[in-house]
Amino acid sequence: MLNILTADLVLKAKDINLFLLLLLTSACSLTRNVPEDRLVLYDTKVSGVNKEDRRNMQGLFKQTPNTRIPIFNGSLGVTLYQIGALTFNEENLVARRQQARMERDSLNVLLSGVKTDRERRKLTRKVGRRDDRIASLNRNLSYGNFLMRTGNERVLYSPELMEETRKQLQFYLSNNGYFDAEVTEVLRQRRKKAYVDMQVSAYTPYLITSFEEVYADTSLYQALQEYPNPIRLGNRYEQAVISRDRQAIEDFLRERGYYTFNKSFIQYEVEKNSATQELGVKRLISANEQGRPHQVFVLDSIQFFIDAPSEALAGRNQSQRFRYRDIDFRLYDERYSERILASRVFLRKGVAFKRSDVIETQRQLANLDIFRFINITFEAVGDTLIPRIFTQPSEKYQLVNQLGASITEQVPGPFFSHSLRNRNLFRGAEIFEFNFRAGLEGVVSATGEGGVFRSREVSTSGSILFPRFLTPVRLFQVDQIGRYNPQTRLLLGYNYVDRPEYNREGLNAILGYTWNTRNFRQQFTLNVVDANFIRSSLSDDFNAILEDLQNQGNNLINSFLPSYVSSVSGQAIFNINQYGNFQKRSASLLRLYAESGGTTLNLLQPEFVKARNLAYFQFLKFQADYRRFIPLEGRQTMGYRLNLGVAKPYGVSDGILPYEKYFFAGGSTSIRAWQPRRLGPGSFTPPVLENGGFDYRFEQPGDILFEAMFEYRTKIYGYFDGALFLDIGNSWTFFEDPTRPGAQFQWDRFLTELAVGTGVGLRMDFDFLVFRLDMGIKAFDPARPMTERFILGDFFRRFPGLPGQMVFNIGIGYPF
Template sequence: MRLNNYILLFFSVSIFLSCSGTHKIPKGDLLYVGHTIDIEKGEESKKTRKQIKSELDGLIRPVPNKSILGMRPEIFFYNLIGEVKKEKGFKYWVKYKLGAEPVLMSKVDLEYNKQVVQNYIENKGFFNAETKADSTRRGKKAKANYTVKLNNQYKIKSVVFPKDSVVLSQEINKLKEKSLLKVGNTYDLEDIKNERVRIDANLKEQGFYYFNENYLLIQVDSTVANHEVDLIVKIKKETPEKAKKQYKINNIFVYPSFNLRRDTIARKKQDTIHYQDLTIIDNKTVFKPFIFDKTLLFNKGDLYNRTTHNLSLNRLITLGTFKFVKNEFQVNDSVKNQLDSYYYLTPLPKKSIQVETLAKTNSANYSGTELNINWSNRNTFKGAELLKISAFAGLEVQVSGQNNGFNVYRFGGDASLIWPRFISPFQMNSGSAYVPNTKASIGYEYQLRTKLYSLKTLNASFGYIWKENERKEHNLNILNIAYTSPNNVSELYQSQIAANPSLQRVIDKQLILGTTYSYTYTNTMEQNRKHNIYFKGGIDLSGNSLGLILGANDYNNPKNILSVPFSQYTKAEVEFRHYLNFDKETKLASRIIIGAGIPYGNSKELPFIKQFFIGGTSSIRAFRARSIGPGTFDGSQNSNSFLPDQSGDIKFEFSTELRGQIYKIVKGAVFVDAGNIWLLNENSDKPGAKFSGKFLNQLAIGTGIGLRFDFDFLVLRTDLAFPLRKPYLPKGQEWVIDDINFGDRSWRKENLIFNLAIGYPF
C-alpha cells in the first residue's frame, strides 16, 4: 500500500509540475506570470486610485497564460503536442485551441510598459507623476512590478473659445454652452478628444462639409496657476479655405440604374428626367421619379447637414430595392459655396424565387418542419413596390405532451404587396432613416389535425409599418380580417365535446374584423451594453364598428355577417425583457408578460385563437403546453386525451435564466419560470378559475437546466424542467419541493419534462 501511495504521489506531483508550465522553459529564461501595480497613497481619493489601477491593468502587455489554482493547462496542452505541420486537424486543435505558447519574461519590455503607464496617468492630468518598473523572480517564474506616484491632478481653470468674426469661429463659439470641458473638472485628454469630435459633428450640421476634427487645436497652458490649466480652442492655421465655408445643396443627380462597369467604361446615352429638385438619369426609366422625391430628404437650397445626408442614404438602403448605394458631393464651380449631390444606385434583380426549409417550434409544444416557396417582384409598379407570393406546406408533431401522435399538417399560401410610403387620404410623412411602408395582404391556410378535425382559415389585412429609428417600430393594421371554418370533424373529437362542451369553441366558425396596433422598442442590437431591453406592447380591437352599426349588445342573440357571428372584444398584451450582460458569453435574461382580453357586445368570450395559454417549450417549461390554469382549476381531471383546453382571459408570466457558454457551440442555462392564466368571470365548470387579488398565490412555478447548440444558422435548444409549485393542488400543498426525488421512476414520469425546441425561449 505504501508503494502504491508513493507511485500515486509521484504521478500527482508530475502532473502538477507539468500543469504549472515551468518544466520546458528555455534555459536562461523565466515564465512570465503577470504584473502588480502599486499606486502610492496621496491626496487622491481611494476611488480614483482604484479606477486608475483597474484601467492600467488592461494596458500592460503581454498578457500571461491563464492560471487555475496555480496550474496552467494552456501550457500543458501546448507542450503535450510536439511539432504540428498542418494548420488543421486534431493535433493543431489541441496545441493552439486548447493550448497556448508559454509567455516568457524575455518578451516583457519593462521600459515600454513603464512609458505606457506614465503616458496614461499624464493624460489623466497627473503631469508630475512618477513611474518605476522592475521585476521579481521566484523559482522559474517572474513577475513585473510597477510603482506609481500620482502627485497632484490638474483641474481646468478656464476654457476659451474663438471670438473673431470669421463665420467658422462664430459657429464654434455658439457651441461652448454644451462643451464637455467644464471649469473645475479634472484634466482628461479623452475629454479633449471627445470635445473635438463634438464640435466637428455640430459643424457638419451647419453646412461645413469639408471640415473635420483634425483642423481643431485645443492648447493646454499649465503655467497659469498651481495645478490648474487653461484650455484654448483654436482653428489650425493650415486649415484649407473650403473647410471654413458653409455649403448649400444645389443640383441633385440620381442614377437609379447605375452599373459600375457600364457607367465608367462605356457610357451609353441616357434619358434625363427633371422632377421637383431632382435630375434623374436613367436609360431605362425603371423607376418612377416620385419614389426618389419621397426618399431623399435634401431639397435644393438646403444647408448641408450630416443628419439629412445619412438619413437619405439609410432610406435608400431600406427600400430593399438596391444592391449598392453610393453617394458623393462635389463643389459646383459655377455657384459660390454650393454642392452638387450625386446618388449612384445599383438595383437588385427585379424578380427572384426562393425555396427554403424551416425548423419550427410553437407555443403548443409542437415541433416540425416547413417548406416555403417565395416569389418576389421588387419593383412591381415602378415605385419600388414589393409583391411577394408564397406557398407553404408543413408537418408538426409533439415530442412530449397530450397531443403526442396527433400530428398537424398545414398547407396554404399568401400574397402581400408593400408600398414604400404611406398610402392614405391624409398627409403622412416620415423623416426617419427608415422608409415607412403600407402593406396589404391576403392568405389562406388549411390545417389538418389527424384523427380530429381540419380548419380552413382566410385572412386579409391592410395597414402601416414604420420605424422612428432602429430601436422603435410601429405596426398598425387598420383592417384585420380572419374567417375560420371547420371541416371533417371526427367522431373521436365529437365524443370528447360531449364530455367537455368547451371544446366546441375550437371548431366554431369565427369571424374577426377589427384593428390591431403594436409598438416595439429594443436596444438588443447594441452588443456592448451592460443592460439590454426589449419591450413590445399591443392592442387588438374587433367588431366595435360593426357592433355600433348593427346594435350588437346581446351575446345570447348575436348579430351575424354572412351567417357567422362576428367577434367583439378588446385585447391588450405587453412583454418586457431584460438582459444583464456579465461578459460576452454570460448573461441573465428575464421576461415578464401581462395580457388581458375583454369580450362584450356580440361575444360572450374571446375567440379561441385569441385566448391566452401558458406552459410549454417557450413558456413555463416545467409544465406541458396549455396544461396550466385557469387559476387553481385542475384541468387534468376532465381534459381529453389529446388537447388540454386550459385557456384564459388574463395572463401573467415571468421567466429568468442564467445563460453561459460551456464549450464553443454548446451553451448552458439554469432557469426559473412562473405564471398562470385566469378567467374574468366565474365558470361553474372551472372552479377557482376567476381572477382575484390573490393571483400571486396561484402561480405555477418550475425550474430546470438546458443546453443550447448554437450552429449560427440554427439554435437547437433542449430543456429539462420540473415543477416547484402546482397551483391546482389543495391549499397548503401547492409547493412540491419536498416531493422531488430524481431516483423515483414514477416521480420522474409525472414531473420531469423534456423540451426540444428551435431558438431561445426569449
C-alpha cells in the first residue's frame, strides 16, 4: 500500500515555471470554436432575494459556468478536458475491452480443467488482471481518460436545463414560505456568451400566525409536554422546519419507550390567507395501525450472540453459554470477558426502550475493535421487547505492510512499515500491537556546506491496549465508565536515527489512559509514565560546533548527552461540529497539552543526580492550539489557527530542555514563508551568505512559540483548490542566549519580532488524500535591522525578491 506522510519540502524559485505553464495552457478562450447556434454559459445569478436565499438558490442551478482564471478568459479544467479528448479513441477502447473479455473467457475455460493448486492460483491471478483491465476500460468509456476526468467539459447554455432550474427555484421559494413569488429567466447574450439572471418577484413571505395540535392518541399529549416545539408563531413558514419537526417527534418519543412509533403517524395541515399573507399550521398525530394508543415498551433480558469468526464455520451452534447481569451470552468458541462486554451494553431489563441506548451500545462495542459488525434487533412480545445483539469476531491476527515515501526537508525518501495486531490477547478484549518502521530521507546537514545528506531512521514498538483503567487501587467500577470508552495503554519502544551530525537512539516506556465524553466532543489523555533513555553519538564536526556554543554560554550540548527523560503529561481535545470533515457548517477544535518533566526528581536529593552518569531534565511545558473552519458563500471557506506554547526548564536542567521538547517555527504547517524549523528565535540574525541571503542550515529551537495562521480557500475546478494565506509568528527563549543575540523574549519588543509571511497555495483534494503546494513570501523579517524588516515590496520590485524571500513547501493534508 502506498502511503505518503505529512512533510515539508523546500523547492527552488525556478519551479514557479510550473505555475506559468499551467496558466499559459489555460489561456485558450472558452468561446473558441463554439457552434454558431450555441452559447457558452458564462455567468448565472439570482436577483430579488436576500443573501441567504441567494446562496441556497445558486446551488440549485442545473448548469454552472466553468471555473475561469481571471484575465485569461480561459479555464484550466476545459483545457485539460480538450487535451484529453484529442487522444480519446472510443473505437479503440471498445476493441480492447472485447479482446480482454475474450482472454478472460479463455482463461476461465482453462481454469475449469486445472487439477493442481499451483496452476489454479496462477490462472486465477491472470483472470483477476483481465477483470481489472476491463473495469479500467469501462471507466474510460463512461467518463473519459484521466485528463478528461480531471478536467471539465465546456458548459454550453441549455434552455431545457435552465427551465428545469427555474422550476426548481420556484419550488424552493414555495417550500420556504414565498407562495406568491414568481421566477423569471432573463437571458443576455454577448460575444457567444450567455449571462442568465433568475429574477424573483413578489418576494414576500407568509408568516405563521396560529398553531394547533390534534391527538387521536391522548396518551401522547402528556408525553410531548416537554417537547421543544420548533414551529413558532411569527416565523416564516419553512417546509424544512416541518420535516425536522416530524423527525424530532419520532426521536423524542422513541427515546421514551415508544418503540413502534414513527413519523408516518404525524400529518400537517396548512391554511393560507393570501390577503394577509398569513397561515395556520395544524399538527395531527394519529393512533397506531389498529387504532389503539401507542405503547411504551419495556426491555426483557438481553441476548448476546458471538458467531463463528469465518463464513466456513457460520451457522454452527454457539458452544459456550453463560449469564452475566441481565445478559445471556452465547459464544461460538473463544471466550471473552463478560464483564468487559457487559460494560459496553447499556440496555437494561425492566427499563423502557431508549433509542440513544441502542446507538451508544453499538458505538461502544465497535470501539473495542474486536468485532466485524454489531447488529441489534428487537422482538416485541406484548409490551415487552427482547433485545438481541449479533456480532462476529474480527480476524484475531492482522498483518499490515506499507511501502511509501516521506518528505522532511529536502528530498523524499522511501520507507517500509510493518504492523501486527493480536485481538483479545488475554480474553478480556485486549489488543496487542507490534510496529516496525524503517526509512531513508534527505536532510540538510548542520556541518556540511550545502547539499543534501542521507538520514536513516528505524523504530519499533510493542503495546497492549486494555479496554478499561488499570490502576493499583480500583477507582471506578467497569460498568460505571463504559460509556466513556476507557482505555489503558502500555508501550515499550525503540528508536534509532542516523543523521550526518549524530546518531541518536532511544528506549521509551509509556503508561497512559484515554477516555472521551459520550458525544465524542471531548477526548482526554493522561500519560502517568513516559520514560525515555536517550543516547547520542556526535560527529567530530558537530561536536566541535556544540562545544564552541558551550564556550560562548549556550549549553545545547547537554541535550545530546546520555540522558534519562521522564514526564507526566495530559491532553484535552475539544471538537465542535466535527472539525476535520470541512463540511458546510462552522467547526472548531481546541487542544490543550500540559507536561511536567522530571517531577519525581523533586523528591530526591541533588547528590543523587550528580552521582549518575546520565543527564536529567526538569521542565514544565504547556501548549494551546485553537483552530476554526468557517464556510463562506459558494465553494469558499475561511480558516485560522492560533497556537501558543511555552516550555520552561528548571532545577537540574541547567536551562536546557531535551531536544525533542523544544518548539520550532517555520515549515508547511507553521510559518510557511520560512524553511522548516529555521525561523527565529526572536530577532536573532543568522550568518549571511555570499549572495546576501541568510544561512538557514541550523534548526532554531525555542522555549516560547506563537503562531497565527489565516487561510482563504476556494474551489478552482475538479480536484484543484486554491488558497491565499497570511502567517504571523515566531519563537523565543526564556533566557538570554549569548550565541543568538535577540533570542530572549522581551515584552517591550516581541510585537516587532513577529515574522509575517504571505503567499498562495494549490491543493489537490482526492477525498482520501490532500496534496498541497504552498508558495510563501516573507513580508516582515525580524532577523533584519529594525528599519529594513518590511521586505514585501522587494518581492514585487525585483522578482523573486531578496535571496531566500520566496519558499516553496510541499505538504500532505491541510496545514490546519
